[in-house]
Amino acid sequence: MADDDRDPSDFEEMLRRMMSGGQVDPEALRDALSGMGGMSMDPSQMSAFMSQMQGMFAGDPWQSARQQALHIANRDGLGIAGGARTSLVDAFGLANLWLGEATTISELASAPQAMTRGEWVEATLPVWKEIADPVSTSIADALTDALETQVPPEMQSMVHGAGQLMRGLGGSLFAAQFGQVLGRLSLEVVSGGDVGIPVLPAGTAAVIPQNIADFGEGLEIPEDQITLYLAVRELAYARLYRHAKWLHLHVLSQITDFARGVTVDIEALEGLASRLDPTDPEELRAAIEGGALLPQQTDSQREALARLENLIATIDGWVDVVTEEATSRLPEGARLAEAARRRRAVGGPAEDALGALVGLKLRPRRLREASAMWRAVTDAVGTAARDALWDYPDIMPLASDIDDPSSLIARLEALQRGETPEADEFDEALARLLDGETPDSPAPDSPGEDDRPEDDRPEGDRPV
Template sequence: MADETPDRPEDEFQELLRNLLGGGGAGLDPEQLESLSRMGVDPAMLQQMMAQMQHAFATGSDDGIDWSAAKKQALHLANKDGLGITAGDRQDFDQAFSLATLWLSEATTISDLAAPAQAMTRGQWVEATLPVWQELAEPVADSIAGALTAAIDEQTPEEMRQLVAGAGTFMRRVGGSLFAAQLGGVIGRLSQEVVSGGDVGIPVMPDGIAAILPQNFADFARDLDVTDDQLALYLGTRELAHARLFRHARWLRLHVLTQVTEFARGIHVDTTALEDLASRFDPSSPEELRSALESGALLPQRTPAQEAALVRLENLLATIEGWVDVVTADATSRLPAAAKIAEAVRRRRAVGGPAEQAMASLVGLELRPRRLREAAAMWRAVTDAVGIEARDRLWDYPDLMPGASDIDDPQALVARLVAHERGEDPERDALDEALDALLAEAAEEAAGEAEQGGGAPDARTTDDDGPEDPRPV
C-alpha cells in the first residue's frame, strides 16, 4: 500500500484541518498532537476553535457565506415567543383589507392586487423577505469576508504563509458566517418591529403580496389612543396602496433594489481597523469581531459618490411613500383618527426602530425617506391640479416619474401636467433649446454632404415606373 502520509508541511496542516473539521473520532491521535506541537500550535486551543466553527465550515457555501445561519438566527428570534395568529385576528384583518380595497378604488386608478392580502406571522415575514435582505447585504458580506482573509494573511510572517495556506478558506468562512449570523439577528429583531410588508419602505415582500403582522400591531397602537378597527383600516389601506404601486409599476421594484445594491457595492471595509482587529483576532473567541460588525466600526465614512447615491435613493423612497401617503389619506378620509395615525406613521418612518438602526450599522445604509413631507405635498398639488387619473399615469413609465427637482419645485411639474391635459405644447426649457441646436447642426451637415455628393439623387432609383432592374442588360 502506498504511503498516504503527507510529504509537505502545508499538506500536513491541511490534513489536520480536515480531521478536526470533519468531526471524525473523539480527537487527534498522539502522532497528530505531536505534529501540532512541532508547528507551535496549541492543540487544545485549535480543537476548541474548530469545534465552534465546524458547522459554518461544513455547511458554508463556496463563496464562504453561510446564509443558512442568517435564516436560522432570524427565525429563532421571530418565533421565540411562540405566539401565532388567532382565527379572530385573521377575520378582523380580512374585513379591514376588504373595506380598504373598496376605499382605494375611489382614491386611485391603479388596479387591485391579484392575490388577497393576508395576516402574517413574524416567521412568515422572515421567510418572505430574507432573499431581498440577503441580496442587499451580500456585497458587504463579501467585502468583510475577503478583507478579513487578506488582513490575516498580511499579518502572517512570510515563512509561515505557505504553511497556513490551507486555512485561508476557513478564515474567510469565519468572517462570512459571523456576518450572516449578525444579519440574521437584525432581521429577526426587525420582524418584531414591522407592522406590514411595506413598513421599511423598500419592496422586500414578493411582488403583489400585501401583509399585516398582527403580533406587532398592539405595540404600534399602545400609545396612539385610537381604536383597533381604525388602526387596522388605516394600516391595511396603506399596505395595499404600497403593494398596488409596485405591482402596477413593475419596473419600480428593480429600480429601487438596483439603487440600494449599487450603494452597497461601493462599501469597502476600513482596512486599518480590520488589520488592527486581525492582529489580535482569536477565532475561538470571536466576540470582538462580532461587536465590530454590530457597531459598524469596520465600515469607513461614506465617499462623496456614496453620499450622492444615498441622496438619490432617499428622494426615490420619498417619492414613492409620498404617493402612498396621499392616496391613503384620501382613501381613509372617513376615519376620525386618520390624521393622528398618519402623523404617527410619518414620525416612525423618520426615526426608525432599534432593528432598523442596527441594519444601518451592519450594511451602512439608512432607509429613510427624509423628504417625505415635501414629496407628499408635491403629490397633493398634482392631485388637486390634474386629478387622480393623470396623477397615476406618472407611474406608467420610468421617465414620467417625478424626480428630485419636482419635489423642489412642484408648481413647475403642475404647470407641465396642466398644459399637457389642455393639449398645449409644454414650456420650452434649456434642454429643448440645446436639442434643437443639435438637430439643426446635424441637418446642415447632411445638406452639405448631399451637395458634395452631386446634388440630385440618382434618377435611376426614382423612376416613376419603379426602381431600375439591377441585372446587366
Template sequence: MSDDDRPEPEDFAEMLRNLLGGQGGLAGLDPEQLEQLRGLGLDPAMVQQMMRQLQGAFAAGGDGSIDWSAARTQALHLANKDSHAIDSGVRADLDRAVSLATLWLSEATAISELPAPARAVTRGQWVESTLPVWQELAEPVATSIADALTEAIGTQLPEEMRAAAANAGRIMRTVGGSLFAAQLGSVVGALSLEVISGGDVGIPLMPDGEAALLPQNFADFGRDLEIDEDQLALYVATRELAHARLFRHARWLRLHVISQVTEFARGLRVDTDALEDMATRFDPSSPEELRDALQSGALLDTRSEAQVAALARLENLLATIEGWVDVVTADATHRLPDAHRIAEAVRRRRAVGGPAERAMGSLVGLELRPRRLREAAAMWRAVTDAVGATARDSLWDYPDLMPTAEDIDDPAALVERLQARERGESPARDAMDDALDALLAEATDERPGDGAGGDDDLPPEGPRPV
C-alpha cells in the same frame, strides 16, 4: 517565540489538514503539535469553536461563498420566540378591514387591485417572505467584510506560513461571511418584532403582488395611541395595499429601488486599519468584539463623495414612493375619524425608526428612512389637486416619467407640465432641450455635402451592372 521553536510550514500545513479534515478536531493533534499552536500564541482550547466552524465550511466545500443559512436560523429563532398563531377571530376582523380598504383605495387611485388580498402573517412568516431581499441587499457589504477579514487575519501569520495557510483562506472567508450572515439574521429577526406590515420599511420586501399585515405588532403599535383597533386595522391595511399596488403596477420600480440600494452597498469600503487592529487580538472562541463591530458599523469606512451622492438619489427615490403612499392613503381613509392622528404617528415612526431598523442601518451602512418625505408628499398633493388621480398615477407608467428631486423642490413646474400635457400642448422647453437641438444642428452641419455620400449621390434604382 524563537525561530527554533516556530513550526515549519509543512508542520503547519499538516495541522491544518488534521483540523479541517474532521480527524477528531483537536484530538487529531499530537502533543508536539498542540505545543506548536501555543507557540503561535493560540490557545488550543480557544481554537476548538473556530475549528467546528471551519470543519463545517470545509465539509460544505469551502468555496468562499457566503452561507446565508445562519441568517435564516437566527432570524426565525428571534421571530418565533414570543410569536403565536393568529387567532381566527383576529384573522376574520383583518379580512373585513382588507375588503373595505380595497374598496376605499380604488376610489383614491387609478392603479388596479392586487390579484390576491392582503394576508395576516406571523413574525416568522414575515421573515421567510422577506429574507431573500435582505440577503440581496446585504451581500455586497458581507462580501467586502469577509474578504477584508480574511486578508487582515492572513497578515497576522508569520511570512513563511502564509503559503501553507493559503488554501484555508477561502474557508476563513466563509467563516467571516457566516458571522456577518448571523448578524443579519439577528437584525431581521429583531425587525420582525417591530414591523406592522410587509411594506413598513419602505422597500419592496414582499414577493411581487403580495401584501401582508402583522396583527401582533400593529396591536402593540396602536396601544399607546388610544385609537379604536378597527380604525387602526383599516388604516394599516389601506397603506399596505397602496404600497403593494404601486410596486405591482410599476414593475420596473422594484428593480430600480433594489439596484440603487446595492449600488450604494457596493461602494462601501471596509476600514482596514480598524479591521487589522481587531485581527491582532481576534479570539475565535469569543468573537463578541467582532460581532459588536459588525453590528455597530465600526468596520465601515467613511462615505466617499460618490457614496453621498448615491445615498441622496436613494433617499429621493424612497421619499417619492412614500410620499405617494401617504397621499393616496390619506385620500382613501378620509372617512376615518382618527386617520390624521394615525398618519402622523406613522410618519413619526418612519422618521425615527425603531432599534432594529437603526441596527440594520449600522450593519449595511444604510438608513432606509426617507428624509424628504413631507416635501415629497406635498408634491404629490399639489399634483393630485391640479390634475387628479389618473394623471398623477400615470407618472408611474414609465421610469422616465417619474418625478425627480427637482420636482420635489419645485412642484409647480411638474404641475405645469402635466396641465400642458392634458391640454394637448407641447411641454415647455428647457435648457436641456436647447442644448440637444444645438448638438443635433452641429452634427448636421458636419455631415459630408455633395459628392460625399448624400442622398443626391445615391445610384438610381434599377438593375445593377453585371
C-alpha cells in the same frame, strides 16, 4: 511552552475561540494569526486541520441566518389568532373600497395576506440577502487579506488553503449577525411596506397582526382603526409596485449599487481587536451591529444615498397622500398618519438593519416635501393625471419637482388642455437624436468644427 513545541491543538483551540456564540472574537483572531509565525506544524497536520475547519464553514451561511431569524421570530408562537385573521380580512376588504375612490391604480391580482413573523422572515430573506451579500463578501475579503498580510513568509505555503477558510468564516460571521437583526426586525414590522423598501415580491400585500398592538402603543386608538389604517397603507404600497413594474427593480438596484461600494475598514478592524474584551460577546456584537467595521461614506456613496432618499420620499409621499384621502372617514386617521410619519422619521426598522450592517441609513428626510408636492399635483390636475406619472420611469417626478412642483404642474396642465408642453433640454436632445443627429454633430446653423481657423483647432485636429 516554547513556540517550537507548540501543539497544533493549541492553534485549533484559538480558532475555535474565534467563534463564541456564533460570533468572531477579533482578539483571538489576531492572537491566532500573530502566533502562527513561531508554530511548528507539518503540512499534513495543517491540511487535515484546514479540511476540518472548512467543513465547518462549507455550508450556506444564509441558511444559518434564516434559522437564527426564525428562532427569534417564532419565540412567541407560530400562529395568528382566528379573530385577528378575520379582522384583518375585513379590514383589507374595506381598504380596497376606500382606495378605489382615492387612486386610479387598480387592485392587486392576488389577495392580501395576514403573515406571521416567521412567514415575513421567509418571504423577505431573498431581498435582504441580495442587499447584504456585497457587504458579506467585503468582510470575508478583509479577513482573507488579514491572513495573507500577517502570516510570515515561511508559513505561506502551509496556509495556502486557509483563504477559503477565512472567507467562509467572514461570511458566517456576517450572516450570523444579520440573522439576529432580521429576527428582531420581524418583531417590529407591521407590514410589507413598513421598512420603506420593497422586501416582498411586487404586488404582494401583507400585514403582521402580531405587531399591530405595539404600533398603537400609547396612541389610545382602537385596534380596529389601527388595523384598517395599516391595511389601507399597505395596499397602496402594493398597488403602486404592481402598477409600476419597473419600480421594484429600480429601488433595489440603487440599494445594491450602494452596497457594492461598501468596504471594511481594516484599521478599524485592528483597533476593534485591540480594545474589545473577547470574553464579552455582547460588547462585540454591539460593535459589529453598530457599523464599527464600515468606513466613512465616499462622495459617490453620499450622492447615491441622496438619490435613493429622494426616490423613497417620492414613493412614500404618494402613499401618504393616497392613504390620507382613502382614510378621510377614519376618525383617528390624521393621528395615525402622523404616528406613521414620526415612526419613520426617528428611525424606522430598516434604518437599524441596513444602517448598521450595510452602511445604508435610510430616512425619509424629504417625506413632508414630497407629500406636499403630490397634494399640489392632485389639487391641480386630479387623481388620474397624478397617478399616470407612475406609468413610465422617465415621467415620474424628480428631486427638483419636490423642491418646486410648479414646472411639473404646468406641464401636466398643458397636457390636459391639449397643448404641447415647452420642450426642456432632454426633449430637445431626444428630438435631435431622432432626427439623425449624433451628440457631437454641429447644429445646422452653427459653424462646424472644421470651419474654425486652423490655429483655433485643437492641436490633434490640425492638418499635418
